[in-house]
Amino acid sequence: xxxxxxxxxxxxxxxxxxxxxxxxxxxxxxxxxxxxxxxxxxxxxxxxxxxxxxxxxxxxxxxxxxxxxxxxxxxxxxxxxxxxxxxxxxxxxxxxxxxxxxxxxxxxxxxxxxxxxxxxxxxxxxxxxxxxxxxxxxxxxxxxxxxxxxxxxxxxxxxxxxxxxxxxxxxxxxxxxxxxxxxxxxxxxxxxxxxxxxxxxxxxxxxxxxxxxxxxxxxxxxxxxxxxxxxxxxxxxxxxxxxxxxxxxxxxxxxxxxxxxxxxxxxxxxxxxxxxxxxxxxxxxxxxxxxxxxxxxxxxxxxxxxxxxxxxxxxxxxxxxxxxxxxxxxxxxxxxxxxxxxxxxxxxxxxxxxxxxxxxxxxxxxxxxxxxxxxxxxxxxxxxxxxxxxxxxxxxxxxxxxxxxxxxxxxxxxxxxxxxxxxxxxxxxxxxxxxxxxxxxxxxxxxxxxxxxxxxxxxxxxxxxxxxxxxxxxxxxxxxxxxxxxxxxxxxxxxxxxxxxxxxxxxxxxxxxxxxxxxxxxxxxxxxxxxxxxxxxxxxxxxxxxxxxxxxxxxxxxxxxxxxxxxxxxxxxxxxxxxxxxxxxxxxxxxxxxxxxxxxxxxxxxxxxxxxxxxxxxxxxxxx
Amino acid sequence: xxxxxxxxxxxxxxxxxxxxxxxxxxxxxxxxxxxxxxxxxxxxxxxxxxxxxxxxxxxxxxxxxxxxxxxxxxxxxxxxxxxxxxxxxxxxxxxxxxxxxxxxxxxxxxxxxxxxxxxxxxxxxxxxxxxxxxxxxxxxxxxxxxxxxxxxxxxxxxxxxxxxxxxxxxxxxxxxxxxxxxxxxxxxxxxxxxxxxxxxxxxxxxxxxxxxxxxxxxxx
Numbered sequence: 001x002x003x004x005x006x007x008x009x010x011x012x013x014x015x016x017x018x019x020x021x022x023x024x025x026x027x028x029x030x031x032x033x034x035x036x037x038x039x040x041x042x043x044x045x046x047x048x049x050x051x052x053x054x055x056x057x058x059x060x061x062x063x064x065x066x067x068x069x070x071x072x073x074x075x076x077x078x079x080x081x082x083x084x085x086x087x088x089x090x091x092x093x094x095x096x097x098x099x100x101x102x103x104x105x106x107x108x109x110x111x112x113x114x115x116x117x118x119x120x121x122x123x124x125x126x127x128x129x130x131x132x133x134x135x136x137x138x139x140x141x142x143x144x145x146x147x148x149x150x151x152x153x154x155x156x157x158x159x160x161x162x163x164x165x166x167x168x169x170x171x172x173x174x175x176x177x178x179x180x181x182x183x184x185x186x187x188x189x190x191x192x193x194x195x196x197x198x199x200x201x202x203x204x205x206x207x208x209x210x211x212x213x214x215x216x217x218x219x220x221x222x223x224x225x226x227x228x229x230x231x232x233x234x235x236x237x238x239x240x241x242x243x244x245x246x247x248x249x250x251x252x253x254x255x256x257x258x259x260x261x262x263x264x265x266x267x268x269x270x271x272x273x274x275x276x277x278x279x280x281x282x283x284x285x286x287x288x289x290x291x292x293x294x295x296x297x298x299x300x301x302x303x304x305x306x307x308x309x310x311x312x313x314x315x316x317x318x319x320x321x322x323x324x325x326x327x328x329x330x331x332x333x334x335x336x337x338x339x340x341x342x343x344x345x346x347x348x349x350x351x352x353x354x355x356x357x358x359x360x361x362x363x364x365x366x367x368x369x370x371x372x373x374x375x376x377x378x379x380x381x382x383x384x385x386x387x388x389x390x391x392x393x394x395x396x397x398x399x400x401x402x403x404x405x406x407x408x409x410x411x412x413x414x415x416x417x418x419x420x421x422x423x424x425x426x427x428x429x430x431x432x433x434x435x436x437x438x439x440x441x442x443x444x445x446x447x448x449x450x451x452x453x454x455x456x457x458x459x460x461x462x463x464x465x466x467x468x469x470x471x472x473x474x475x476x477x478x479x480x481x482x483x484x485x486x487x488x489x490x491x492x493x494x495x496x497x498x499x500x501x502x503x504x505x506x507x508x509x510x511x512x513x514x515x516x517x518x519x520x521x522x523x524x525x526x527x528x529x530x531x532x533x534x535x536x537x538x539x540x541x542x543x544x545x546x547x548x549x550x551x552x553x554x555x556x557x558x559x560x561x562x563x564x565x566x567x568x569x570x571x572x573x574x575x576x577x578x579x580x581x582x583x584x585x586x587x588x589x590x591x592x593x594x595x596x597x598x599x600x601x602x603x604x605x606x607x608x609x610x611x612x613x614x615x616x617x618x619x620x621x622x623x624x
Numbered sequence: 625x626x627x628x629x630x631x632x633x634x635x636x637x638x639x640x641x642x643x644x645x646x647x648x649x650x651x652x653x654x655x656x657x658x659x660x661x662x663x664x665x666x667x668x669x670x671x672x673x674x675x676x677x678x679x680x681x682x683x684x685x686x687x688x689x690x691x692x693x694x695x696x697x698x699x700x701x702x703x704x705x706x707x708x709x710x711x712x713x714x715x716x717x718x719x720x721x722x723x724x725x726x727x728x729x730x731x732x733x734x735x736x737x738x739x740x741x742x743x744x745x746x747x748x749x750x751x752x753x754x755x756x757x758x759x760x761x762x763x764x765x766x767x768x769x770x771x772x773x774x775x776x777x778x779x780x781x782x783x784x785x786x787x788x789x790x791x792x793x794x795x796x797x798x799x800x801x802x803x804x805x806x807x808x809x810x811x812x813x814x815x816x817x818x819x820x821x822x823x824x825x826x827x828x829x830x831x832x833x834x835x836x837x838x839x840x841x842x843x844x
Binding site for chain 1: 653656657676677678679682684686687697702703704706763764766767
């Protein structure tokens with residue numbers, strides 16, 4: 001029988017059972033990529049089908065940790081650098097996923113694999129070394145406890161290869177901090193981070209310290225001439241967008257000023273609308289002060305939003321907007337030098353900066369309100385603006401020391417431990433700490449946070465872009481929308497969430513804004529599988545709905561599709577979003593209708609039938 | 625072998641679209657990212673259109689997309705011009721139109737922005753343009769713009785100025801549509817030069833205009 005030839009894809013998935021120390025290759029099934037494309041789509045299918053029971057403890061060896069590249073990852077398509085990590089999340093107790101850019105995904109594909117499915121738990125710490133389809137499980141006992149920078153150096157030294165690409169956890173992942181990250185492309189200029197929903201903790205629970213990859217293969221393209229021709233002529237369009245220009249000049253930090261003026265950038269745990277010190281922590285300020293020292297870029301990226309700072313003699317990735325806000329304005333700190341340092345610490349230990357910042361903000365508000373005191377915090381005064389306290393607490397969280405052990409649980413669980421009504425100050429959805437876009441400034445973002453499968457999520461939909469005035473013709477979003485209105489946003493948010501499923505399945509970056517119909521065309525030229533936007537959107541709905549089914553199996557209901565009370569009832573008294581609250585219910589109703597879900601947020605039978613998902617109802621043991 | 629319908633070779637239409645686009649680009653009437661051209665086999669309910677977002681100076685037939693009037697892709701790969709609703713709307717109401725050019729004629733647009741109407745200052749202005757309409761600003765690519773254009777097109781206009789945006793030229797074939805777009809600009813430039821030199825340009829006398837219309841049996 002003739003072997004299937006793959007274009008764009010490597011054509012193989014690596015299965016590793018750490019309990020049995022068993023390594024196996026499986027051929028990529030064409031039917032699977034027709035139904036799920038790749039990246040997060042494929043990871044969703046595999047996780048749902050192969051997890052023994054969605055109700056398991058996320059730290060159980062039965063949890064499955066999946067690394068999956070996108071269909072276009074490693075091709076010359078602009079921004080096609082990404083891979084995803086998926087597992088049952090220890091933060092949400094339901095669906096978990098994180099996305100990572102850089103070079104690691106491309107390297108994995110060049111090594112011969114579209115993805116890695118990791119099962120079981122190693123009896124002692126290990127790391128995986130993949131060198132062009134030669135796969136080894138290696139002892140990581142001496143690496144356990146090392147921070148991500150040191151482990152990067154140690155593995156490169158051990159392999160005597162400075163070009164190997166490494167994805168690793170830090171002490172936070174080992175210590176099962178529920179929002180620990182996976183870091184890859186660590187040095188030079190990194191790391192890139194798979195930050196959200198605690199995928200680093202799942203990796204730690206498996207005694208897996210790192211995955212080192214070296215690939216020398218070639219990713220085949222079906223029609224390279226056409227692909228190249230389209231790409232070269234698309235460049236002026238991509239680079240002419242105002243967002244691309246800001247990102248190219250200053251990175252995401254370049255948007256601080258605009259977000260602040262919208263009243264979008266959270267201040268003092270989402271309670272204030274004015275913070276004059278924001279001017280010190282803009283991307284422009286980082287550059288003017290000489291803190292940003294260089295520009296780098298991911299695989300195939302023309303935008304190069306990746307900026308570099310120097311901390312403790314290392315060149316590392318500069319703080320992004322989300323970090324500047326979550327560990328800066330949210331805590332009433334406007335010091336760029338501190339932000340470079342605290343960002344470095346989070347990278348070093350492997351902590352998600354959003355969850356870290358929001359959890360500390362919750363603790364600071366509890367401290368201010370007298371719910372906790374220095375008796376709880378080990379003598380640390382958790383006052384607003386206290387940089388030294390934050391730097392100390394970050395280390396304590398990563399090491400699960402004293403009060404850090406409570407904060408390592410994430411703000412929702414921490415508030416359950418502390419009690420005394422402290423949940424009212426916890427900015428989370430489904431247990432995931434809220435990103436740095438206040439939904440009172442962009443109402444559709446409120447719906448996006450409430451409905452995203454992985455909890456409060458700014459990237460699945462990126463709806464604040466639409467509410468800033470971006471239109472997406474290919475998805476029928478023709479008109480500019482009012483950021484404060486809620487009418488007619490249900491279908492739009494759903495549409496943008498669905499398109500994000502395609503971006504994460506293709507492995508393309510949302511900051512390199514290729515219009516959807518061009519993505520369909522580029523995919524067709526790269527893989528020979530002809531796709532149009534309507535076809536891709538049906539696949540997107542299949543992926544999104546399957547995750548929803550997984551979440552339902554994990555106990556998620558309509559009640560969880562909500563926002564903290566603060567955003568529904570408490571307007572800000574000043575700033576760009578003064579007087580606004582989120583009118584969630586009418587948007588949610590419209591959203592459910594568009595998605596084909598019943599009033600309880602459960603997909604209707606006919607929708608599941610149309611998407612080919614009915615068989616999963618039985619597998620997941622859920623009622624529809 | 626390409627399809628032949630009533631003597632119209634679709635492959636030739638695609639080549640001609642690219643050629644017209646290149647001509648317009650070289651004349652500065654479309655820019656690297658702005659402007660689009662479509663054409664159809666006479667009477668067809670589908671049309672070929674240039675892609676969106678791709679540098680306009682070097683299009684090839686492989687770049688073109690065939691759409692039905694609802695915007696569904698019939699043939700081709702990638703992204704059709706976002707102005708497809710405007711093109712489809714014209715084909716729906718104008719059986720005599722088989723090619724549509726949407727360009728960004730700078731002088732034509734400049735005069736329109738200044739509130740200066742085009743006048744019959746040359747024979748071509750009379751013969752080629754005949755009827756020029758203006759529509760107010762609407763966002764590019766929207767159904768609203770398509771509706772405004774469709775209303776004016778249905779009155780028999782051969783060219784429409786889109787305020788704050790560009791122009792639309794309609795012809796029985798691609799070369800006529802191109803000629804209309806180019807004539808618009810030629811007339812606008814001449815009129816602008818006269819105005820810039822402080823002179824109100826003289827127009828062709830009304831009786832001569834009438835005579836041309838009679839001679840060539842043109843409708844006003």
